Amino acid sequence: xxxxxxxxxxxxxxxxxxxxxxxxxxxxxxxxxxxxxxxxxxxxxxxxxxxxxxxxxxxxxxxxxxxxxxxxxxxxxxxxxxxxxxxxxxxxxxxxxxxxxxxxxxxxxxxxxxxxxxxxxxxxxxxxxxxxxxxxxxxxxxxxxxxxxxxxxxxxxxxxxxxxxxxxxxxxxxxxxxxxxxxxxxxxxxxxxxxxxxxxxxxxxxxxxxxxxxxxxxxxxxxxxxxxxxxxxxxxxxxxxxxxxxxxxxxxxxxxxxxxxxxxxxxxxxxxxxxxxxxxxxxxxxxxxxxxxxxxxxxxxxxxxx
Amino acid sequence: xxxxxxxxxxxxxxxxxxxxxxxxxxxxxxxxxxxxxxxxxxxxxxxxxxxxxxxxxxxxxxxxxxxxxxxxxxxxxxxxxxxxxxxxxxxxxxxxxxxxxxxxxxxxxxxxxxxxxxxxxxxxxxxxxxxxxxxxxxxxxxxxxxxxxxxxxxxxxxxxxxxxxxxxxxxxxxxxxxxxxxxxxxxxxxxxxxxxxxxxxxxxxxxxxxxxxxxxxxxxxxxxxxxxxxxxxxxxxxxxxxxxxxxxxxxxxxxxxxxxxxxxxxxxxxxxxx
Numbered sequence: 374x375x376x377x378x379x380x381x382x383x384x385x386x387x388x389x390x391x392x393x394x395x396x397x398x399x400x401x402x403x404x405x406x407x408x409x410x411x412x413x414x415x416x417x418x419x420x421x422x423x424x425x426x427x428x429x430x431x432x433x434x435x436x437x438x439x440x441x442x443x444x445x446x447x448x449x450x451x452x453x454x455x456x457x458x459x460x461x462x463x464x465x466x467x468x469x470x471x472x473x474x475x476x477x478x479x480x481x482x483x484x485x486x487x488x489x490x491x492x493x494x495x496x497x498x499x500x501x502x503x504x505x506x507x508x509x510x511x512x513x514x515x516x517x518x519x520x521x522x523x524x525x526x527x528x529x530x531x532x533x534x535x536x537x538x539x540x541x542x543x544x545x546x547x548x549x550x551x552x553x554x555x556x557x558x559x560x561x562x563x564x565x566x567x568x569x570x571x572x573x574x575x576x577x578x579x580x581x582x583x584x585x586x587x588x589x590x591x592x593x594x595x596x597x598x599x600x601x602x603x604x605x606x607x608x609x610x611x612x613x614x615x616x617x618x619x620x621x622x623x624x625x626x627x628x629x630x631x632x633x634x635x636x637x638x639x640x641x642x643x644x645x646x647x648x649x650x651x652x653x654x655x656x657x658x659x660x661x662x663x664x665x666x667x668x669x670x671x672x673x674x675x676x677x678x679x
Numbered sequence: 680x681x682x683x684x685x686x687x688x689x690x691x692x693x694x695x696x697x698x699x700x701x702x703x704x705x706x707x708x709x710x711x712x713x714x715x716x717x718x719x720x721x722x723x724x725x726x727x728x729x730x731x732x733x734x735x736x737x738x739x740x741x742x743x744x745x746x747x748x749x750x751x752x753x754x755x756x757x758x759x760x761x762x763x764x765x766x767x768x769x770x771x772x773x774x775x776x777x778x779x780x781x782x783x784x785x786x787x788x789x790x791x792x793x794x795x796x797x798x799x800x801x802x803x804x805x806x807x808x809x810x811x812x813x814x815x816x817x818x819x820x821x822x823x824x825x826x827x828x829x830x831x832x833x834x835x836x837x838x839x840x841x842x843x844x845x846x847x848x849x850x851x852x853x854x855x856x857x858x859x860x861x862x863x864x865x866x867x868x869x870x871x872x873x874x875x876x877x878x879x880x881x882x883x884x885x886x887x888x889x890x891x892x893x894x895x896x897x898x899x900x901x902x903x904x905x906x907x908x909x910x911x912x913x914x915x916x917x918x919x920x921x922x923x924x925x926x927x928x929x930x931x932x933x934x935x936x937x938x939x940x941x942x943x944x945x946x947x948x949x950x951x952x953x
Contacts, residue, residue, distance in 0.1 A: 456803070
């Protein structure tokens with residue numbers, strides 16, 4: 374995703390001389406080198422100084438520019454939190470805070486490098502919008518959107534590298550603030566977002582192998598959440614499943630439950646999230662997810678596929 | 680459009696006396712207004728608005744002012760009122776339910792270029808603004824005033840480092856060095872905080888020390904800057920300057936005077952005019 378982010382940002386910067394990227398001692402790979410060579414005055418590296426990264430972006434935006442702040446998710450949102458809240462959200466500035474390697478992707482680096490609660494934290498901030506693309510193609514569309522929108526701050530939650538494209542045959546186009554059906558069925562609906570969508574795809578395939586008609590949905594915009602779209606999904610399917618790489622509080626799962634309650638939904642609803650715990654485990658991204666209970670085998674058993 | 684290169688220090692003194700009186704009057708309408716903090720930077724903010732910032736014929740400026748020590752914004756409000764940017768009615772509703780002006784400046788209000796109040800935010804925003812000016816090849820200068828307590832924030836030093844590393848000579852910053860913060864004298868709680876100019880110089884800034892209540896000197900030191908680096912003016916000031924019982928007394932960071940204290944303040948300010 375970070376490569377496609379770089380490509381999309383380079384294009385945006387070429388089209389608009391007010392697009393800046395302010396990084397904190399880390400740079401997206403690929404064409405970001407092209408960006409920094411082509412537009413050195415708009416590629417700012419603050420070093421290990423994330424508070425100033427956000428503040429500088431705010432200052433640029435106060436003068437009408439369209440800046441992106443970029444570093445590992447925990448350092449783009451948690452370390453400079455008050456700057457994100459006051460400088461960006463309180464002033465409602467069109468700054469995109471890119472959280473790279475979100476969730477537990479940095480599976481060997483330990484809890485200091487994990488963002489298990491970022492949707493809840495960013496989502497609690499007035500004016501903040503949250504986008505979490507599920508594959509490189511969605512990342513491109515989300516980045517282009519962020520580079521042109523003037524509504525306010527965005528937390529753009531992306532993965533790292535090597536994610537497969539999952540949306541080439543999507544039924545729906547990517548539209549900010551709307552659920553995106555990748556496939557449309559009538560029995561089971563799986564809602565997910567971000568890198569973990571790969572597990573949702575496999576789960577959908579398992580259901581289809583059992584003869585079920587499956588809707589697979591990318592909830593790429595977490596705020597504002599497409600409440601009507603989720604209510605509709607709850608109404609149209611017998612079984613709805615949420616899979617997210619986030620703590621049980623404040624993410625898609627509890628919000629879907631809330632909508633289900635508000636709309637008196639009658640479908641079966643299963644949710645799978647990270648645990649509300651720091652798990653001192655290492656290994657691959659998959660290993661970390663499994664330690665949290667997001668394991669295809671466990672999920673399959675819970676949803677009646679085993 | 681031309682830079683104002685003449686500054687009438689005598690007129691500045693009278694303006695500052697008038698501003699202090701207006702603030703004192705407002706103090707009788709509200710419970711609290713950071714009066715000591717506003718009085719300590721009165722001459723600095725006056726010199727910025729009336730001497731250093733250039734003016735177009737329509738009154739707008741190519742330059743920008745950010746009150747990084749947001750709690751001192753009362754002086755900014757009364758200056759903006761005197762300039763006609765804020766109305767008297769607006770200021771009369773300060774901190775009242777039907778007003779939009781509070782104890783800290785809010786972006787979006789007339790004349791307010793950034794929301795501040797939480798300390799340690801202003802200078803990074805100033806760096807971003809200065810970058811934008813440079814990126815657009817405009818010659819706008821960004822002025823800002825920091826409190827000395829604010830300089831203890833690590834985030835301030837991140838911005839200090841970035842401003843000089845990026846070579847942003849279009850930043851002119853002041854430290855309102857009144858030696859007071861909530862729990863006492865900065866020189867007693869943080870003796871290692873001093874000397875200040877050398878610290879900024881070590882971080883690559885042009886630095887100068889000045890009497891922060893000498894309007895003419897403030898104007899002169901900024902006018903004489905070399906314009907090769909960002910400039911940090913370390914201004915020695917007195918918290919509560921202008922009213923004897925407020926000077927260097929920490930409670931006036933926030934308190935409003937009683938009617939009796941108000942009367943005494945009026946007398947002292949009137950005497951200063953003669």
